[in-house]
Amino acid sequence: MPKTDGDITKKRILQVAEKLFSEHGFDGTGVDKIAKAAGVNKGSLYYHFKDKNDIIESLFQKIMNEIQDNINLLPKGASQVKEVKIEDKIKSEIQYLNQKKQILSILLMETLKSGQSMDSFIKCMEMVIKKELHFMHEKEKVESLSEEDLQRYMVHEFFTGIMPVISFVTLKDKWCNYFNCDQDKVLEYFMESFIDSHIKSHRL
Amino acid sequence: MPKTDGDITKKRILQVAEKLFSEHGFDGTGVDKIAKAAGVNKGSLYYHFKDKNDIIESLFQKIMNEIQDNINLLPKGASQVKEVKIEDKIKSEIQYLNQKKQILSILLMETLKSGQSMDSFIKCMEMVIKKELHFMHEKEKVESLSEEDLQRYMVHEFFTGIMPVISFVTLKDKWCNYFNCDQDKVLEYFMESFIDSHIKSHRL
Amino acid sequence: MPKTDGDITKKRILQVAEKLFSEHGFDGTGVDKIAKAAGVNKGSLYYHFKDKNDIIESLFQKIMNEIQDNINLLPKGASQVKEVKIEDKIKSEIQYLNQKKQILSILLMETLKSGQSMDSFIKCMEMVIKKELHFMHEKEKVESLSEEDLQRYMVHEFFTGIMPVISFVTLKDKWCNYFNCDQDKVLEYFMESFIDSHIKSHRL
Amino acid sequence: MPKTDGDITKKRILQVAEKLFSEHGFDGTGVDKIAKAAGVNKGSLYYHFKDKNDIIESLFQKIMNEIQDNINLLPKGASQVKEVKIEDKIKSEIQYLNQKKQILSILLMETLKSGQSMDSFIKCMEMVIKKELHFMHEKEKVESLSEEDLQRYMVHEFFTGIMPVISFVTLKDKWCNYFNCDQDKVLEYFMESFIDSHIKSHRL
DNA sequence: AATGAATGAGCGTTCATTCAT
DNA sequence: AATGAATGAACGCTCATTCAT
Numbered sequence: 001m002p003k004t005d006g007d008i009t010k011k012r013i014l015q016v017a018e019k020l021f022s023e024h025g026f027d028g029t030g031v032d033k034i035a036k037a038a039g040v041n042k043g044s045l046y047y048h049f050k051d052k053n054d055i056i057e058s059l060f061q062k063i064m065n066e067i068q069d070n071i072n073l074l075p076k077g078a079s080q081v082k083e084v085k086i087e088d089k090i091k092s093e094i095q096y097l098n099q100k101k102q103i104l105s106i107l108l109m110e111t112l113k114s115g116q117s118m119d120s121f122i123k124c125m126e127m128v129i130k131k132e133l134h135f136m137h138e139k140e141k142v143e144s145l146s147e148e149d150l151q152r153y154m155v156h157e158f159f160t161g162i163m164p165v166i167s168f169v170t171l172k173d174k175w176c177n178y179f180n181c182d183q184d185k186v187l188e189y190f191m192e193s194f195i196d197s198h199i200k201s202h203r204l
Numbered sequence: 205m206p207k208t209d210g211d212i213t214k215k216r217i218l219q220v221a222e223k224l225f226s227e228h229g230f231d232g233t234g235v236d237k238i239a240k241a242a243g244v245n246k247g248s249l250y251y252h253f254k255d256k257n258d259i260i261e262s263l264f265q266k267i268m269n270e271i272q273d274n275i276n277l278l279p280k281g282a283s284q285v286k287e288v289k290i291e292d293k294i295k296s297e298i299q300y301l302n303q304k305k306q307i308l309s310i311l312l313m314e315t316l317k318s319g320q321s322m323d324s325f326i327k328c329m330e331m332v333i334k335k336e337l338h339f340m341h342e343k344e345k346v347e348s349l350s351e352e353d354l355q356r357y358m359v360h361e362f363f364t365g366i367m368p369v370i371s372f373v374t375l376k377d378k379w380c381n382y383f384n385c386d387q388d389k390v391l392e393y394f395m396e397s398f399i400d401s402h403i404k405s406h407r408l
Numbered sequence: 409m410p411k412t413d414g415d416i417t418k419k420r421i422l423q424v425a426e427k428l429f430s431e432h433g434f435d436g437t438g439v440d441k442i443a444k445a446a447g448v449n450k451g452s453l454y455y456h457f458k459d460k461n462d463i464i465e466s467l468f469q470k471i472m473n474e475i476q477d478n479i480n481l482l483p484k485g486a487s488q489v490k491e492v493k494i495e496d497k498i499k500s501e502i503q504y505l506n507q508k509k510q511i512l513s514i515l516l517m518e519t520l521k522s523g524q525s526m527d528s529f530i531k532c533m534e535m536v537i538k539k540e541l542h543f544m545h546e547k548e549k550v551e552s553l554s555e556e557d558l559q560r561y562m563v564h565e566f567f568t569g570i571m572p573v574i575s576f577v578t579l580k581d582k583w584c585n586y587f588n589c590d591q592d593k594v595l596e597y598f599m600e601s602f603i604d605s606h607i608k609s610h611r612l
Numbered sequence: 613m614p615k616t617d618g619d620i621t622k623k624r625i626l627q628v629a630e631k632l633f634s635e636h637g638f639d640g641t642g643v644d645k646i647a648k649a650a651g652v653n654k655g656s657l658y659y660h661f662k663d664k665n666d667i668i669e670s671l672f673q674k675i676m677n678e679i680q681d682n683i684n685l686l687p688k689g690a691s692q693v694k695e696v697k698i699e700d701k702i703k704s705e706i707q708y709l710n711q712k713k714q715i716l717s718i719l720l721m722e723t724l725k726s727g728q729s730m731d732s733f734i735k736c737m738e739m740v741i742k743k744e745l746h747f748m749h750e751k752e753k754v755e756s757l758s759e760e761d762l763q764r765y766m767v768h769e770f771f772t773g774i775m776p777v778i779s780f781v782t783l784k785d786k787w788c789n790y791f792n793c794d795q796d797k798v799l800e801y802f803m804e805s806f807i808d809s810h811i812k813s814h815r816l
Numbered sequence: 817a818a819t820g821a822a823t824g825a826g827c828g829t830t831c832a833t834t835c836a837t
Numbered sequence: 838a839a840t841g842a843a844t845g846a847a848c849g850c851t852c853a854t855t856c857a858t
Contacts, residue, residue, distance in 0.1 A: 006842060023319025027231035031828055041844050043830080048842090052828065105316045112309045112374055115227025119382045122375070126382075151383065155390055156397040158379075163371040164363045170316055171326070175362075178323045178330075179355065186359060193360040193405070201401040213817080235853060247856080248818045256853065417838080431727025435639035439832060451835080452839045460832065513724045520717045520782055523635025527790045530783070534790075559791065563798055564805040566787075571779040572771045578724055579734070583770075586731045586738075587763065594767055601768040601813070609809040618821060643849055653823050658850065660821090 010048045013038045014062065017055045022102035025109055026056055056106070060120045063103045067127050086199060090191060094165060101169045108170065122158075125166075129157045161198045164190075214252045217242045218266065221259045226306035229313055230260055260310070264324045267307045271331050290403060294395060298369060305373045312374065326362075329370075333361045365402045368394075418456045421446045422470065425463050430510035433517055434464055464514070468528045471511045475535050494607060498599060502573060509577045516578065530566075533574075537565045569606045572598075622660045625650045626674065629667045634714035637721055638668055668718070672732045675715045679739050698811060702803060706777060713781045720782065734770075737778075741769045773810045776802075 016038040020029045031052055035042040049055050097104065104121075111121035133153070134142055145153070168190050176183050220242040224233040235256055239246040253259050301308065308325075315325035337357070338346055349357070372394050380387050424446040428437045439460055443450040457463050505512065512529075519529035541561070542550055553561070576598050584591050628650040632641040643664055647654040661667050709716065716733075723733035745765070746754055757765070780802050788795050 009842080020319075023317060025229060025231055025313070025317050027229055028317065030826075032826080042828090043845070044843050046829065102318075105318065109229070109313050109316050111378060112313050113227060113229050113232065114306075114309065114377065115224075119378050122379060122382050151385060151389070152393045152396070154383070155393040156400075159368045159372050159394055160364070160397045160401040163367055167367040167371075168363050173318065174315060174323050174326060175359075178326050179358070181355060185355070189356045189359040190363055192356070193364045196360075197364040197401040197405040200404065201397070234851070236851080245817095245819050246854090247820075250854070250856095251817065428727075431725060433637060433639055433721070433725050435637055436725065438830070440830080449838095449840050450833090451841075454833070454835095455838065510726075513726065517637070517721050517724050519786060520721050521635060521637050521640065522714075522717065522785065523632075527786050530786060530790050559793060559797070560801045560804070562791070563801040564808075567776045567780050567802055568772070568805045568809040571775055575775040575779075576771050581726065582723060582731050583734060586734050587766070589763060593763070597764045597767040598771055600764070601772045604768075605772040605809040605813040608812065609805070621821080642847075644847080654849090655824070655851080656822050664849065 006048070009038075009040055009044065013040065013045055013048060013055065014058060018059055018102050018106070021056065021059070022105045026052075026106065056110070059103055059106065060124075063100065063107070064120075064124060064127065067124065067131065086195065087191065090194065090199070094169065094187075097165060098169045104166055105170045108166065125158055125162050126154070129154060129162065132157070156201070160201070164194055164198065213242075213244055213248065217244060217249055217252060217259065218262060222263055222306050222310070225260065225263070226309045230310065260314070263307055263310065264328075267304065267311070268324075268328060268331065271328065271335065290399065291395065294398060294403070298373065298391075301369060302373045308370055309374045312370065329362055329366050330358070333358060333366065336361070360405075364405070368398055368402065417446075417448055417452065421448060421453055421456060421463070422466055426467055426510050426514070429464065429467070430513045434514065464518070467511055467514065468532075471508065471515070472528075472532060472535065474508075475532065475539065494603065495599065498602065498607070502577065502595075505573060506577045512574055513578045516574065533566055533570050534562070537562060537570065540565070564609075568609070572602055572606065618660070621650075621652055621656065625652065625657055625660060625667070626670060630671055630714050630718070633668065633671070634717045638664075638718065668722070671715055671718065672736075675712065675719070676732075676736060676739065679736065679743065698807065699803065702806065702811070706781065706799075709777060710781045716778055717782045720778065737770055737774050738766070741766060741774065744769070768813075772813070776806055776810065 013034065017029070017034050020034055020037060023029075031045060032042060034055070035045045038045070049058065107121040107124060110116075110118045172183065172186060172190075175181075176186055217238065221233070221238050224238055224241060227233075235249065236246060238259070239249045242249070253262065311325040311328060314320075314322045376387065376390060376394075379385075380390055421442065425437070425442050428442055428445060431437075439453065440450060442463070443453045446453070457466065515529040515532060518524075518526045580591065580594060580598075583589075584594055625646065629641070629646050632646055632649060635641075643657065644654060646667070647657045650657070661670065719733040719736060722728075722730045784795065784798060784802075787793075788798055
């Protein structure tokens with residue numbers, strides 16, 4: 001009985017799967033539970049996705065496409081880099097990644113498994129860093145970078161720029177819960193720290 | 205220090221479990237596989253551990269105890285903070301965490317699951333940071349810190365100090381594989397970055 | 409003779425189903441695979457056939473009808489029994505059955521299942537034998553046969569006449585593959601054997 | 613709760629599986645049904661067999677071994693070929709194969725599927741024919757046969773000797789049911805036919 | 817301390833079938 | 838006449854766990 005459009009069903013499955021995977025991990029989430037939570041029959045789920053892996057891969061593809069297409073880390077209202085205060089820029093970046101924290105958790109969890117060749121998290125973050133790079137500097141400058149300088153830049157941005165922020169958005173809830181402290185305070189502390197460490201290192 | 209056969213078996217199970225959990229995640233690793241890889245009977249495994257959870261919890265306890273007891277981040281040969289060059293100190297820290305990267309991956313993976321109350325990774329890192337804090341400063345100074353300053357310090361150390369390093373040790377293999385680059389080079393780049401960002405922020 | 413699109417679709421489904429059933433058995437062939445291989449929608453398949461069983465039954469009906477209507481075991485060109493050399497007659501019989509080997513395999517497989525009441529293979533072969541009987545002898549002679557003599561004849565023809573030939577057409581490919589030998593050679597050997605055994609028994 | 617010996621369980625599973633496979637085919641028989649019929653848990657079944665295929669393969673192995681080891685087609689009491697009347701020899705052969713009709717049906721059904729590389733039925737019958745060959749003739753004579761003569765012999769024995777008998781034991785129940793006739797009568801008719809055709813061809 | 821056997825619930829997946837459009 | 842979507846039962850198989858020996 002096709003009461004609903006197929007694409008809507010597919011979207012609902014993806015939404016629910018993203019939530020459940022981020023809550024219990026990929027292996028910890030049964031297909032039954034996804035189907036039930038999405039309000040669809042298990043067989044129907046397999047009409048839309050060839051297997052369980054296809055679900056997580058669709059999720060990966062979705063975030064990749066979104067980064068590729070939509071990313072714009074400027075705060076709303078601003079249209080040029082120079083107009084923006086660094087604090088606002090970071091805040092808006094954190095805000096964006098915070099919206100994506102579910103899929104980011106999943107990506108990170110899966111990439112941490114050393115026994116499989118998954119590297120979507122790195123691939124994804126590579127895109128983010130390169131987008132940012134092209135966004136902040138003139139084309140010629142970027143293209144004149146040596147392979148080695150690029151790697152140096154990537155390592156720097158990934159491990160001391162991206163990872164603190166990703167850790168923050170994916171772990172801040174548990175952090176606040178564990179230390180029984182206020183989310184806003186922690187955000188404030190994190191901003192200070194991040195500016196003092198990673199951001200300062202840019203300006204030198 | 206295992207004296208009986210039973211303790212040896214138990215130790216072997218834990219070793220194997222740590223390896224497998226870090227490779228395929230907790231939920232991705234079956235008890236059968238642990239038993240087979242450890243060369244013990246499945247029933248025997250249940251003689252030593254009450255259930256699968258007991259295995260991972262033993263692993264957590266083990267790393268906690270180790271941090272509590274053994275941690276000494278001074279490079280070999282040095283006995284006082286001032287004698288040590290900051291580069292050597294970081295290197296020795298990375299070396300130590302690198303040895304523990306399996307259990308750290310597991311801890312991080314499990315803590316990333318937002319749907320369960322696991323926070324061992326945070327608890328563990330709290331211990332590391334506090335050890336370090338007491339190690340670097342005089343007792344009175346530490347105890348005179350306000351609750352707020354402590355949190356500020358914790359946030360700073362965790363997100364911009366610990367997390368870059370943990371990310372590095374747990375992801376460097378995949379990073380090098382993905383970018384097809386040399387481990388030593390990446391370590392060098394990371395050290396530079398880390399000193400330039402987190403470490404510089406200490407000295408200001 | 410299909411005049412409408414629907415009949416063409418139906419025919420294509422039957423063709424594909426015959427192929428797939430003979431390759432993987434009835435239970436080993438999914439409706440999805442038939443539909444996909446036939447290039448039709450699964451729902452469409454259920455428009456033409458009420459269920460999966462209906463497909464195989466249509467196949468059975470088709471071969472029954474064909475035997476009833478078309479069978480003519482005389483080699484082309486000949487119009488009377490006496491004109492035909494026995495070797496040619498057998499060859500043309502084998503040729504005919506060889507064309508039908510797919511459906512024959514299916515019939516045989518299904519009839520071998522002792523747990524269900526299917527006996528289409530026997531029914532089908534009964535028709536073949538009786539056709540042959542009427543074809544070779546005068547009507548009165550045939551009708552004068554006692555019930556017992558008929559059974560004796562049927563048993564003889566089925567088990568020592570039909571079954572060797574059916575076995576040959578349905579298994580010769582695997583035979584040649586297994587013994588790594590030439591199809592033509594095997595046909596030659598079979599012809600000799602068959603003439604020496606079953607056919608000789610006719611003439612005595 | 614290991615109340616019964618493992619080997620007994622395994623044997624019971626094989627027994628039941630043989631029955632069910634011969635009744636409904638391999639694909640037509642669910643693992644659940646085997647387990648239930650054998651009175652064991654499904655999980656237990658998978659303790660003894662690595663997968664469903666392993667069950668059928670064990671069955672194949674069993675009949676192979678049996679043919680290899682035990683086959684003795686002489687009627688009880690006789691110890692030499694010459695002492696035995698041909699009728700008795702055939703009868704005892706039919707009797708033996710009749711005991712094995714379940715596995716023979718399975719073998720034949722599976723080998724009839726042209727889409728898979730299974731040829732156990734042929735392999736099995738090859739063994740039977742070769743055993744028989746060595747049994748009937750002196751060693752030197754057998755070994756002096758040319759490759760071609762051997763193939764000729766194999767084809768002859770398989771298609772006009774073995775297949776009629778196999779067909780008889782596997783289909784006689786359905787035959788009698790279909791024609792509503794007596795098993796003993798049909799056996800009698802078959803014996804006559806078989807002697808008149810295949811057996812006569814030996815003596816010429 | 818260890819083993820082999822068993823258990824039942826759940827896994828991911830495919831099945832034959834239905835039906836509104 | 839055909840399609841896409843859905844359904845629920847069943848599939849083959851693995852899971853964590855138990856227990857008599």
